[in-house]
Amino acid sequence: MNTFGRIYRISIFGESHGKYIGITIDGCPAGIKLQESDFQHDILRRKSGSKGTTTRIEIDFPEIISGVFEGKTSGSPITILFKNENEISKDYSKIKDLARPGHADFTSYKKFKNFNDYRGGGHFSGRLTLAVVAAGVIAKKIIDPVKITAKIIEAGGNKNIEQAIDNAIKNKESIGGIIQCSATNIPIGLGEPFFDSIESVISHVVFSIPAIKGIEFGSGFKAAQMFGSQHNDEIIDNSGKTKTNYSGGINGGITNGNNLIFNVAVKPTSSISKTQKTINLQTKKIESINILGRHDTCIALRVPVVIEAVTAIALADFYLINKEIN
Numbered sequence: 001m002n003t004f005g006r007i008y009r010i011s012i013f014g015e016s017h018g019k020y021i022g023i024t025i026d027g028c029p030a031g032i033k034l035q036e037s038d039f040q041h042d043i044l045r046r047k048s049g050s051k052g053t054t055t056r057i058e059i060d061f062p063e064i065i066s067g068v069f070e071g072k073t074s075g076s077p078i079t080i081l082f083k084n085e086n087e088i089s090k091d092y093s094k095i096k097d098l099a100r101p102g103h104a105d106f107t108s109y110k111k112f113k114n115f116n117d118y119r120g121g122g123h124f125s126g127r128l129t130l131a132v133v134a135a136g137v138i139a140k141k142i143i144d145p146v147k148i149t150a151k152i153i154e155a156g157g158n159k160n161i162e163q164a165i166d167n168a169i170k171n172k173e174s175i176g177g178i179i180q181c182s183a184t185n186i187p188i189g190l191g192e193p194f195f196d197s198i199e200s201v202i203s204h205v206v207f208s209i210p211a212i213k214g215i216e217f218g219s220g221f222k223a224a225q226m227f228g229s230q231h232n233d234e235i236i237d238n239s240g241k242t243k244t245n246y247s248g249g250i251n252g253g254i255t256n257g258n259n260l261i262f263n264v265a266v267k268p269t270s271s272i273s274k275t276q277k278t279i280n281l282q283t284k285k286i287e288s289i290n291i292l293g294r295h296d297t298c299i300a301l302r303v304p305v306v307i308e309a310v311t312a313i314a315l316a317d318f319y320l321i322n323k324e325i326n
Helices: 036-046 105-111 119-124 126-143 161-170 198-206 220-225 304-325
Strands: 009-014 020-026 063-066 078-083 147-155 177-184 212-217 260-266 276-279 286-289
Touching (some): 009 126, 036 126, 036 304, 078 126, 105 119, 119 126, 147 304, 177 304, 212 220
Antiparallel strands (some): 063 078, 147 177, 177 260, 276 286
16 A cells, blocks of 8 residues: 555655645654754755756655654654645646556556546656655664665666757657665665565565666676676675675675665656557547646656665664564
C-alpha cells in the first residue's frame, strides 16, 4: 500500500494537484535535532527550474506538524506537510477521459473504478517524491556517519548529459537516464538472508519511485559475462576490505563493510508534446491525444536525491532493527 518499513516506517499521502502532500514517519528515535531548515539542501536538489526540467516550481516549504518538540524529535510520529500552490488542473480536465500513454491513467481508472484523481497523475505522481526526500533527510541523520551519494551518469544513452538534454528539447522528446548511487562507511551485518536482504529491501523502495525501470548492484548484469575467478572479490584484510567490489558491498544479502554501490535505470518522462494514440475510457474508441501541462524533458535529472533518500530510509530501518536485536 502506501507504507514502508518495519521500525522506521513511512506512510505517504496526497496527490499532485491536491491541497497538500505529506509523509508520516513512525519509529524515529527521540532526541535527534531537527528543524525546517535541515530539509532545504535536499529539497533544492530535487526542485525543478533548470534546463530539462518542468516549469512547475513550488515553494516546497516543509511544515512539521507533529513529532518535534523544542527542536528535537520527541519519539512520537513525525508528520510533514507540503502545500501545492502552483498546480494548473485545467490542463488535465480537457483530457481526463484519454488515458495518457506511459502513465497510470488506464490502470488507476480500472483499479479504482473511475474514482481516482486524474489531475497531474494524482497519487501516482512524481510530485510525491518530495515527501520521500523529507523522510530521507531524517533517515540520513539516523545512519550517520554513513554517507550516501547519487548522481546521474548517463542521459538518453549519452554520457554527455547536457548534449543529450539539448537534443531531446530540440526534438520535442523526453529521455531517461542512469543514476549511480554509493554509500560509504557502511557497517558490516545490515540485512537478512533471502526476503529481507539488502538488495531486496533497497530494490523494493527504489521501485516505489515513479519512472524507475531497473536496478543492478555492483557489477550487475555484466556479472553474467564474467568468470567466477574474475568476479569473486578477494578479501585483503581482517576488516573485510576487498581488492575489487563486484558484489557492490553485499554478500548473502548482508553488507560486508565495503562501499554499497548500485545503478538505477529511469525511463523517459511519459508526457511528451508529440501527438499520440490512446483509448477514450468513456467511448472506448481510439483517439489522438496532445498532452498539455508542464513536464520534465528528463526526469532523471531530479532523481539522484530521491535515490539517496530511499536508500537512507532502507538503511535506517536496518540500523534500528539491528540496534533492537543487539
